Each structure stands twice: as C-alpha cells, then as structure tokens.
Amino acid sequence: MPQQSPETRKALRQRLRRARRQLSFSEQRHAALGLTRQLRHTGLWQGARHIAFYQAVDGEIVTLPALRLAWQQGKACYLPVLHPIKDDHMVFVRIWPGSRLAYNRWGIPEPKAALKHSVSPRRLDLVLLPLVGFDEAGNRIGMGKGFYDRTFAFRRGKCRRPALTGLGHECQKVAEGIAPSAWDVPLDALATPRRYKSIKNRKAL
Ligand SMILES: Nc1nc2c(c(=O)[nH]1)N(C=O)[C@@H](CNc1ccc(C(=O)N[C@@H](CCC(=O)O)C(=O)O)cc1)CN2
Numbered sequence: 001m002p003q004q005s006p007e008t009r010k011a012l013r014q015r016l017r018r019a020r021r022q023l024s025f026s027e028q029r030h031a032a033l034g035l036t037r038q039l040r041h042t043g044l045w046q047g048a049r050h051i052a053f054y055q056a057v058d059g060e061i062v063t064l065p066a067l068r069l070a071w072q073q074g075k076a077c078y079l080p081v082l083h084p085i086k087d088d089h090m091v092f093v094r095i096w097p098g099s100r101l102a103y104n105r106w107g108i109p110e111p112k113a114a115l116k117h118s119v120s121p122r123r124l125d126l127v128l129l130p131l132v133g134f135d136e137a138g139n140r141i142g143m144g145k146g147f148y149d150r151t152f153a154f155r156r157g158k159c160r161r162p163a164l165t166g167l168g169h170e171c172q173k174v175a176e177g178i179a180p181s182a183w184d185v186p187l188d189a190l191a192t193p194r195r196y197k198s199i200k201n202r203k204a205l
Pocket residue numbers: 054055056057060080082090106108130142143144145146147148
C-alpha cells in the first residue's frame with residue numbers, strides 16, 4: 001500500500017488540481033459529452049430516480065450534459081449546499097432547468113433554498129462525486145475538507161444507498177495508488193470520459 005504523508009497528499013492534490021485546470025475549453029466539452037455517454041447505459045444511472053450532481057469549478061468535469069439528460073428522462077436532480085449549521089456537512093436541494101443559484105463562500109454556485117427544502121442524503125439513489133484524484137481500486141482524493149466523507153459516513157456501514165460514483169478526467173488518475181484513510185467512504189463506481197468501472201470489493205492497490 002502506498003504511504004502518503006499529509007504533506008505528500010497536499011502536494012498531490014495541488015498537482016492534480018493544476019492538471020485539470022489546464023484542460024482547454026474544447027477538451028472540457030468533449031469530456032462532459034464523453035462522460036454522459038459512459039454514464040447513461042449503466043445500471044446505476046438507469047435505476048436512479050434521485051441523482052445528486054455538482055456544479056463544476058476548478059477544472060472539474062462538467063456535469064451539465066448529464067444533468068440535461070437526467071431531466072429529459074424525468075429524474076429528480078439535486079445539487080449540494082453547505083449545511084448552514086452542521087460544519088463540513090452538505091445537504092441536497094432539488095434543481096430544475098432555470099433554478100437560481102448563488103455563490104457559496106468558496107465561489108461554488110449552489111441553489112438558493114431554505115434548509116427545509118433540502119432532502120436527506122439517504123433519500124438519494126445516486127451521487128456523482130467530483131474527484132481531485134483516483135486510483136484503479138477506487139480510492140479517491142477530494143478537495144480535502146472531508147465534505148463527502150462526512151455527509152456519506154453512513155455508507156461505511158451496511159447501508160447500500162445511495163450509490164457513489166466518482167467522476168474525473170483521465171489526467172486525475174494516480175498510477176502509484178492512493179493510500180485510503182480510515183474515514184474514506186467507498187466508491188461504488190468510477191467514470192471518466194473514456195470508461196466506466198464498477199468497484200466491487202474495494203481494496204488498496
Ligand atoms: N463543484 C464542487 N462542489 C462542491 C465540492 C466540490 O469538491 N466540488 N465539495 C466537496 O467537498 C464541497 C465544497 N468543498 C470545498 C472544499 C475545499 C475547498 C477549498 O479548499 N477551497 C480553497 C481554499 C479555501 C480555504 O481553505 O479558505 C481552494 O480552492 O484552494 C473548497 C470547497 C461542496 N460542493
């Protein structure tokens with residue numbers, strides 16, 4: 001198993017974030033369309049009625065074409081909103097075409113909606129997670145604040161829902177492997193513009 005000190009992890013995160021920010025507009029467009037093609041025929045997508053997306057920032061793979069497809073297919077779609085009270089947790093708010101968004105404290109657009117209009121993360125069928133880095137075993141690195149880990153910590157138990165699918169560009173793959181942390185929630189699948197991979201029995205590389 002690769003050993004990674006917090007410093008190494010920080011440097012790795014910075015390198016991977018820089019790599020995704022350097023993708024051109026045209027590369028991003030193709031990536032978003034490729035990703036939608038990878039997702040749409042999967043069992044997790046087809047079986048999902050409630051799907052959480054994210055609003056891409058910082059070179060993240062754009063989910064807009066997939067979001068439009070989901071709306072066309074009559075699925076209920078959600079975006080994460082930072083929890084107003086519970087630190088480092090998120091709630092999910094349903095969005096429709098034309099829903100108004102406002103920047104949160106990190107400049108990420110999120111729906112303008114009261115907490116009472118949010119749904120519990122347990123009500124979702126499928127969550128699309130933005131990845132900073134991933135390896136072939138399904139270990140991941142996120143933005144480093146543990147939002148997804150905390151919000152979906154209940155998935156570390158017997159609970160099988162919602163399914164968690166990590167989305168990333170191929171340039172975010174860490175060939176040498178990512179050392180998992182005790183608090184990491186397991187991914188059920190990985191999707192890039194080129195491929196889709198189910199992760200059955202997650203283990204370290
Ligand atoms: N598109 C998108 N939405 C998302 C996430 C995400 O990764 N992507 N999140 C997934 O977790 C949550 C936000 N998480 C974040 C975690 C860290 C930083 C961050 O480190 N920002 C600055 C540093 C700011 C600071 O520490 O003061 C940076 O960009 O360097 C931002 C957002 C909720 N929404």
